[in-house]
Amino acid sequence: MVVQHKILVVEDSAVVLKVLNHLLSQSSLFVPVLCECYAEAMEKLNQVEDSYFAAIVDLNLPDAENGEIVDLILDKNIPCVVLTGNFDDNLRLSLLNKGVLDYITKDSRYSFNHVIKVIERLHKNQGIKVLVAEDSLTSRRFIKILLEQYHFHVIEVENGQEALAKLEEEPEIRMLITDHNMPLVNGYELVRMLRQNTRFQDLVIVGLSAEGDSSLSAKFIKAGANDFLKKPFYHEEFHCRVIHNLEAQEMLVKIRNLASVDSLTGLKNRRSLFDEGERLFHRSSQAVSLAMLDLDHFKSINDTYGHLVGDEILKMVGREIQDAFPGFLSCRFGGEEFCLFAEINGETMHNLLETFLTRLRCKEFTDAKISLTFSVGVCSQPKASFEGMIKVADHFLYEAKRLGRDQIVSDK
Numbered sequence: 001m002v003v004q005h006k007i008l009v010v011e012d013s014a015v016v017l018k019v020l021n022h023l024l025s026q027s028s029l030f031v032p033v034l035c036e037c038y039a040e041a042m043e044k045l046n047q048v049e050d051s052y053f054a055a056i057v058d059l060n061l062p063d064a065e066n067g068e069i070v071d072l073i074l075d076k077n078i079p080c081v082v083l084t085g086n087f088d089d090n091l092r093l094s095l096l097n098k099g100v101l102d103y104i105t106k107d108s109r110y111s112f113n114h115v116i117k118v119i120e121r122l123h124k125n126q127g128i129k130v131l132v133a134e135d136s137l138t139s140r141r142f143i144k145i146l147l148e149q150y151h152f153h154v155i156e157v158e159n160g161q162e163a164l165a166k167l168e169e170e171p172e173i174r175m176l177i178t179d180h181n182m183p184l185v186n187g188y189e190l191v192r193m194l195r196q197n198t199r200f201q202d203l204v205i206v207g208l209s210a211e212g213d214s215s216l217s218a219k220f221i222k223a224g225a226n227d228f229l230k231k232p233f234y235h236e237e238f239h240c241r242v243i244h245n246l247e248a249q250e251m252l253v254k255i256r257n258l259a260s261v262d263s264l265t266g267l268k269n270r271r272s273l274f275d276e277g278e279r280l281f282h283r284s285s286q287a288v289s290l291a292m293l294d295l296d297h298f299k300s301i302n303d304t305y306g307h308l309v310g311d312e313i314l315k316m317v318g319r320e321i322q323d324a325f326p327g328f329l330s331c332r333f334g335g336e337e338f339c340l341f342a343e344i345n346g347e348t349m350h351n352l353l354e355t356f357l358t359r360l361r362c363k364e365f366t367d368a369k370i371s372l373t374f375s376v377g378v379c380s381q382p383k384a385s386f387e388g389m390i391k392v393a394d395h396f397l398y399e400a401k402r403l404g405r406d407q408i409v410s411d412k
């Protein structure tokens with residue numbers, strides 16, 4: 001079940017309130033709570049049972065014209081995004097110094113999408129671990145506060161050696177913010193070491209360099225850092241760089257996943273079967289088994305109920321396979337053909353497949369209550385190559401079809 005978060009919106013313009021309400025309601029994560037003035041917001045905030053994930057506020061309200069709403073929100077420790085009609089540099093600085101998350105002018109309709117993006121980002125950041133490597137306690141704490149303001153989970157270390165140990169210990173750390181001048185292993189050496197290890201390829205690294213040391217920024221980037229910041233930096237720039245680099249990395253992961261996943265079923269696609277299967281095949285020192293599964297008479301399902309129902313069936317079958325074979329390399333080989341590969345012996349593979357086929361026979365799929373069966377070929381005897389195993393399993397699959405379908409033929 002999705003946990004929904006309340007977002008307090010304080011805005012005197014009915015149109016803006018409507019737009020923000022619409023945009024927030026489009027996400028299943030957020031529930032907008034709308035207020036037209038300061039007094040109404042205060043009343044909502046005083047209802048003790050209510051806690052707010054964030055607030056979006058207009059600076060000039062009819063009953064509080066000088067941004068008093070910001071202090072009210074920040075006093076309650078609620079992350080605050082300010083929307084305003086006029087851009088003023090001094091005001092912007094004073095708001096950012098107070099600790100507002102962002103300051104956005106209502107100069108186009110994109111401004112409202114920007115506000116929602118900030119709130120969504122805040123939500124996403126909750127699960128993201130960031131490592132801060134910095135020997136100066138003051139500087140480290142300052143960076144920690146800035147990151148926590150954006151809901152990141154912050155881990156602190158005092159030097160490069162500790163950073164390496166922490167990154168080994170906690171592989172889910174997504175970002176490293178590192179100073180250069182640190183004892184034992186300095187920032188530049190740390191980045192070089194990390195980038196030589198393919199495991200840390202996706203780690204986002206932002207180097208911190210002292211003012212005037214331009215060669216260091218270049219060295220950081222050359223060593224493989226994604227970005228750098230010159231100290232002292234202003235927190236608006238810090239947040240932008242952190243978020244932009246993180247989003248670029250997220251996009252990369254998304255593209256990589258799209259390239260390896262079958263969009264219909266969510267299983268791995270044929271390309272990643274060969275990539276990952278080859279690797280597992282060569283690495284494995286124990287028995288491996290490979291199964292090719294083909295839905296029986298699938299063409300007649302398409303012909304009778306249409307392609308959309310056929311697609312729905314393939315999606316459901318994908319989920320069944322995922323549930324029945326956790327930890328397996330499971331892929332949609334093409335059309336209505338699937339492939340399973342794992343480090344198990346032929347007998348175990350056979351038994352698991354038997355259980356799966358039995359369960360499938362008892363099920364009915366879609367509103368049309370369609371029954372499904374699979375023909376399966378299994379290869380579990382040692383072969384010279386991964387491709388060789390696929391060929392053998394494919395051969396047994398066709399044998400299963402020839403023998404009347406709905407059965408397993410294997411070499412065990």
Ligand SMILES: Nc1nc2c(ncn2[C@@H]2O[C@H](COP(=O)(O)OP(=O)(O)OP(=O)(O)O)[C@@H](O)[C@H]2O)c(=O)[nH]1
Nearest residue numbers: 294295296297298299300302307308310311335336
């Ligand atoms: N809906 C849908 N159908 C697909 C997709 N990919 C392949 N098919 C259909 O799968 C059917 C496969 O038909 P056949 O190769 O004749 O096999 P079959 O009807 O399952 O018969 P047997 O394999 O001999 O039991 C064809 O009708 C394809 O159009 C897809 O992504 N979606």
